[in-house]
Amino acid sequence: MKKPVIAIDGYSSTGKSSISKVIAEKLGLIHLDTGALYRGVTWFALQNCLNEDGSINLDHLFSSFDQIELEFKNDHGELILFLNHIDISKAIRTNEVSDNVSFVAKQKEVRDFLLHSQRSLAEKGGIIMDGRDIGTVVLPNADYKFFLTASIDERTKRRYNELISLGIEADEQQVKENLIERDKIDSEREIAPLKQAEDAIVIDNTHLTKQETIESILSHIQNI
Numbered sequence: 001m002k003k004p005v006i007a008i009d010g011y012s013s014t015g016k017s018s019i020s021k022v023i024a025e026k027l028g029l030i031h032l033d034t035g036a037l038y039r040g041v042t043w044f045a046l047q048n049c050l051n052e053d054g055s056i057n058l059d060h061l062f063s064s065f066d067q068i069e070l071e072f073k074n075d076h077g078e079l080i081l082f083l084n085h086i087d088i089s090k091a092i093r094t095n096e097v098s099d100n101v102s103f104v105a106k107q108k109e110v111r112d113f114l115l116h117s118q119r120s121l122a123e124k125g126g127i128i129m130d131g132r133d134i135g136t137v138v139l140p141n142a143d144y145k146f147f148l149t150a151s152i153d154e155r156t157k158r159r160y161n162e163l164i165s166l167g168i169e170a171d172e173q174q175v176k177e178n179l180i181e182r183d184k185i186d187s188e189r190e191i192a193p194l195k196q197a198e199d200a201i202v203i204d205n206t207h208l209t210k211q212e213t214i215e216s217i218l219s220h221i222q223n224i
C-alpha cells in the first residue's frame, strides 16, 4: 500500500514540527520541516548578503542561490539541517533569524527556489511536511491536511520554553511580538500566504497536550 502524504500547516509555535516528527516515526514516514529551509536561506543571507546598514540585500541573495546547498541528515531520529556541509540546526533558531525569516520567505524568488525540492521529496509518498502553505500550494493533493492553531499566550509560552531549552537567551514579550509579527507577514503576503486549506481539518490545541494533538491527528488519519 502506498504510504500517505500528510500536510500540516498552521501558526508559529503550534507544535507543527515536533508533532509531525512523532507521527512520522509512528507511521514510518519521512518528516520535512519546511520552516527550517526558510530559516536556512535566511541564515545564509545574514552571513553573506548584507547591505552596509545591516539589511538583507535581496538581489545579492537571489544571485547566490547556486551557492546554497541545504541538506537534512538523520542523527538518532533528530533531523539536522546542514548548509554547505555545516550544521546550522541551532543557528537557525536564533532571534536574529526569527526576526528576518518572514521578510525573506515572502519573496517570490525564495519560494520558487525552495518549492521544487519540497515537491520532489513528496513524489514517492510516505511523507509528512509541515509549514505554512503545504496544503494550499506545495502539496494541494495531499492525502490528509491539518491546520493547527492555538492562543497567542500559549504559543508564546511554548516558543519561550523551546528557546530556553536550546540555551538561547529569550524575553517573553519579545517572543510574543515576534510571533505576532511573523504571523501577520506570513498571512498577508501575496504569494502562498499562511492560510487554512479549504479541505484541512482544523485543530485548536490551546488546551491540548502534544500527545493529545498527536492522537487527534492519528484518529482522523485512521478514520478517513
Ligand code: C5P
Pocket (backbone or CB within 6 Å): 012, 013, 034, 035, 036, 038, 039, 101, 102, 103, 105, 106, 130, 131, 132, 133, 134, 182, 183, 186
Ligand atoms: O516553522 P517555522 O516557525 O520555523 O517557520 C519560520 C518561517 O518560515 C515562518 O514564519 C514563515 O515566514 C516561513 N515559512 C514559510 N512557508 C513554509 C514554512 C515556513 O513561509 N512552508
